[in-house]
Amino acid sequence: MTRRLAALLNAASLRVLPSSRREWGEAMSAELAYIDDRAALVHAGHCVVAAFGERVRDFETRFSAALGLVAMATVVFALTQLECAMRGVQVLLGRSDGMLALLIDHGAGPQRVALYQTTRPLVVTCFLLLGAIQLLGAWLLLRRRWRPFLVVWGAALAVAVCAVWLQLRVVWSLDGVPSEFNGVLVQAVCLSLILAWSNGRLTGLRSLS
Amino acid sequence: MKRRRKPSRQALALFGALLARPGQWQYGYDLTKALGIPTGSLYPLLIRLTDQGLLESEWQPPSRQGLPARHGYRLTHEGAAFAGQAVSEAPLPRDDRGLAPA
Numbered sequence: 001m002t003r004r005l006a007a008l009l010n011a012a013s014l015r016v017l018p019s020s021r022r023e024w025g026e027a028m029s030a031e032l033a034y035i036d037d038r039a040a041l042v043h044a045g046h047c048v049v050a051a052f053g054e055r056v057r058d059f060e061t062r063f064s065a066a067l068g069l070v071a072m073a074t075v076v077f078a079l080t081q082l083e084c085a086m087r088g089v090q091v092l093l094g095r096s097d098g099m100l101a102l103l104i105d106h107g108a109g110p111q112r113v114a115l116y117q118t119t120r121p122l123v124v125t126c127f128l129l130l131g132a133i134q135l136l137g138a139w140l141l142l143r144r145r146w147r148p149f150l151v152v153w154g155a156a157l158a159v160a161v162c163a164v165w166l167q168l169r170v171v172w173s174l175d176g177v178p179s180e181f182n183g184v185l186v187q188a189v190c191l192s193l194i195l196a197w198s199n200g201r202l203t204g205l206r207s208l209s
Numbered sequence: 210m211k212r213r214r215k216p217s218r219q220a221l222a223l224f225g226a227l228l229a230r231p232g233q234w235q236y237g238y239d240l241t242k243a244l245g246i247p248t249g250s251l252y253p254l255l256i257r258l259t260d261q262g263l264l265e266s267e268w269q270p271p272s273r274q275g276l277p278a279r280h281g282y283r284l285t286h287e288g289a290a291f292a293g294q295a296v297s298e299a300p301l302p303r304d305d306r307g308l309a310p311a
Contacts, residue, residue, distance in 0.1 A: 024256055027237060027266070028248065030278060030279050031279070033276050034236070039238075043238060046248035047248055047249070047252070050250075050253050
């Protein structure tokens with residue numbers, strides 16, 4: 001029973017270890033055969049600890065986790081854009097328009113109201129596009145398809161600029177950075193940092209070897 | 210020789226044990242028992258030192274039939290020089306758990 005438990009723990013540590021450390025997992029396993037049952041269990045338990053430590057230190061794991069976090073943030077931004085787009089679609093289908101009421105409250109004349117109504121479908125389309133493009137960007141990021149990702153990032157930026165420009169034709173000013181840019185900005189900053197870190201790390205590894 | 214960080218107490222203990230039997234292959238569990246360093250700390254240390262080129266590792270044939278091959282460790286030439294210097298420069302240990310310079 002103790003030996004089986006030790007074998008199970010050992011199998012777990014082999015799974016946890018990064019593939020680049022596979023040989024070390026096998027080295028720790030091999031030792032089990034030379035140890036009595038009770039010590040084998042303790043040894044196997046410590047092997048799991050060592051395997052988790054190696055997993056956390058593993059460059060590839062950290063890089064994937066960092067990309068995963070950026071992709072997750074991108075998905076959140078994309079869903080926010082899509083939610084805005086859905087609300088816009090509902091307004092286009094006849095639901096009451098709070099934005100229109102707000103414009104009229106702030107003294108918008110018939111000309112501005114007409115411009116708003118002309119612009120509305122275009123802005124909704126921009127939000128739909130932006131959400132879809134950012135979802136695609138998140139997927140490409142996880143797949144590490146850098147070139148298509150760059151194209152998609154550029155497209156997201158263009159659509160965000162377009163959406164903001166359309167809105168600025170109707171409203172007088174925008175406070176702070178428009179939310180349309182959140183996704184592209186976060187990607188630009190985070191990915192630059194991640195790539196700079198990984199490049200520095202790889203250079204360090206090359207100088208070691 | 211490349212600039213290296215000051216070795217930890219555990220690294221010094223490991224160096225001491227490896228320097229005590231120069232050129233001989235030593236094994237993970239035997240080292241944990243001799244040094245009192247748990248496997249969870251010893252293997253990461255072995256990995257790090259091997260990555261730095263201070264240790265070499267090799268699969269050694271089993272001592273008895275029916276047992277698996279064992280992963281053996283010993284100091285490289287560079288490792289032996291570094292370990293010798295590190296151990297000789299280390300402050301005297303406050304306990305007797307194999308930390309004394311060999």
